[in-house]
Amino acid sequence: MVNVAILGYGTIGSGVKEVIETNNKKLVKHIGDDIRVKYVLDLRDFPGDPVEKILVHDYNEIVSDPQVDIVVEAMGGVEPAYTFVKQALEAGKSVATSNKALVAEKGAQLLKIAQDKNVNFQFEASVGGGIPIIRPLNCCLTADVIEEITGILNGTTNYMMTKMYFEGSEYADVLKEAQAKGYAEADPTADVEGYDACRKIAILTSLVAGQQVNFEHIHTEGISKITATDIKYAKAMGRAIKLLATSKKIGDSYMAIVAPRLLKEDHPLYGVNDVFNAVFVHGNMLGDGMFYGSGAGKLPTASAVVADVVELATNLNRHLYVEWDEKELELVDYKQSSSRFFVRTTQDKEAVEKAFGKVEYIQAEGVTGEIGFLTEEMTEAEYDNKVQGLNVVQMIRA
């Protein structure tokens, strides 16, 4: 019998219990042993819910029970999640988590403890919800040097950008609608300003680089400045605007950035709409690949957590090596990265050409009193230099 304890009985924690119960037959077949949820930890009571029978309020009951093999952390936030996970690993229990904040900040350290204790720490659901991406990076794309990883990693903002694109609506209206539907939180900052996507690309970059990436060093822009007029320009260019979290190999390190981008129709991420997430990967041998699926939601996320649980249950006394050194990776300055830049200005063509030379002018339907144009490809530093003196209404990378 494999005994699981779930920390936190919110959306994901209750989803994990549901998946383990609903698909128990399949899990038992794969693991080769029975599996059950022995404890659920939560501060709250749930009168009338069958969870009552296994509900505990004191974490010590779980961490001191030698029968507990696997702890699922589904509380979110760095504390007390960090302390609990650390204690579990030190007590010789394996841990699965969906907590991106915890993994981005403490991943390397917790993996080290897991290695020392010959147990495992897994976090498939921390990036891309139900989409398998962590394990594919660690176990499937092992023959490749990953040269680029770019994701639509936040369902809230992708839903909003999709709505703005197909309905021509303004940002504020779409945000209200997303909040009403429960897709965006009352304080939407973490999503719309790109902080959530930033932590996720930090995790992915740490894994492909094999070293700790400090998410605070990743240049991050959100979608809160995107307007209905920008969408009109995007349509005139045959492009979509998506919030992309990107990491590119430059020399022996990586450059990472989170920003809205104008994507061409032939890019695999172009058609990823609504709350779906997707991760595009370019390997030096594989070429282009993409993983697509539900980036959030109770059961998809819980499905990824339980896939971790299955991996943990079939490797109870065997550490699965994950390369993620605690030594911080010095990221390449994003100012060195190149792209084309879409710019809107109230100045005239003469001013535009004085600044950028040859550009591609874009005429959006019904937009007057300003000029929109696409620059040639150049580095961020070159763009900063050239754009000085031009009155910029908007800039979006293409």
Added chain:
Amino acid sequence: MVNVAILGYGTIGSGVKEVIETNNKKLVKHIGDDIRVKYVLDLRDFPGDPVEKILVHDYNEIVSDPQVDIVVEAMGGVEPAYTFVKQALEAGKSVATSNKALVAEKGAQLLKIAQDKNVNFQFEASVGGGIPIIRPLNCCLTADVIEEITGILNGTTNYMMTKMYFEGSEYADVLKEAQAKGYAEADPTADVEGYDACRKIAILTSLVAGQQVNFEHIHTEGISKITATDIKYAKAMGRAIKLLATSKKIGDSYMAIVAPRLLKEDHPLYGVNDVFNAVFVHGNMLGDGMFYGSGAGKLPTASAVVADVVELATNLNRHLYVEWDEKELELVDYKQSSSRFFVRTTQDKEAVEKAFGKVEYIQAEGVTGEIGFLTEEMTEAEYDNKVQGLNVVQMIRA
């Protein structure tokens, strides 16, 4: 030192050697040991090629060398590949292959031998080329009951359908062009009649069902009857025509079929064009997911083979369990599966409505002298029954 022997120095075999050499540093880091290609087996000589130094013509040199840990089978076809792989496994060597014919026919049996000998038999590259799909099914989607798996699994036919769609060209012209570009073989039957996709969906179905699926029992239609007129209708419906290999869970078994289908724009596979492949998966917890990438080509395919080699090298004395029983799965008759049917007839609306009742008529640009329509959803058996007596020019499932 991990020693690899490659059987066959064609496109994939030479690609495997190239990947192991080019990304050696990365592989060594992941495996924790040096890795090299010790032998390449081929009947031919390659004068002037560096492979000469490790080239052998007699398989016994490889199978009798206790230093060889891993054999990569890249010859294709069932024989002598089967005999060689079997001998390697029986000699305690692990095997990786990209050979779909071998895996579809002998997969269960070779896995059984690998299990008995405590070694491994892996075949990631046999389906979807470079796209990780076998390992994700075995290791990532383990918390889900897979209810559907549908793939664009043949790059040749997807290239042809894409060309026909975007250029309005006829089948015969596109085939000629594909042959000129080396995307289609001189005898294109295996690709265009769906036999290649059939073997691949047989492998995927065997894995999700955990039992041997006989590919000869899968109803298979190719693309050779698709015309430029069909494409006009598809465009009028806002759909694309793709050759899809589908497997759906019905009760305790699966229904599998290979056939061209009219896909709506919101389906994740709609935008998969050119030689790319993709596999759509629906899990009972995960919901929809998709894996996309290069379905063929020297380096992408070799990258998937070498990912197997890495997995084999890190599990040299440990059998990784794969559920694929030799007992044949009785597939559900595809006549029980449902879809909508797009039909073209030279008869009039009265005859159409007499047969099918309410239908959705489609007017394609410039097409006269016939009627095109979409039926309601019904089973194949119901369709067969209703369509009797109607003069059908074309039928494509939608």
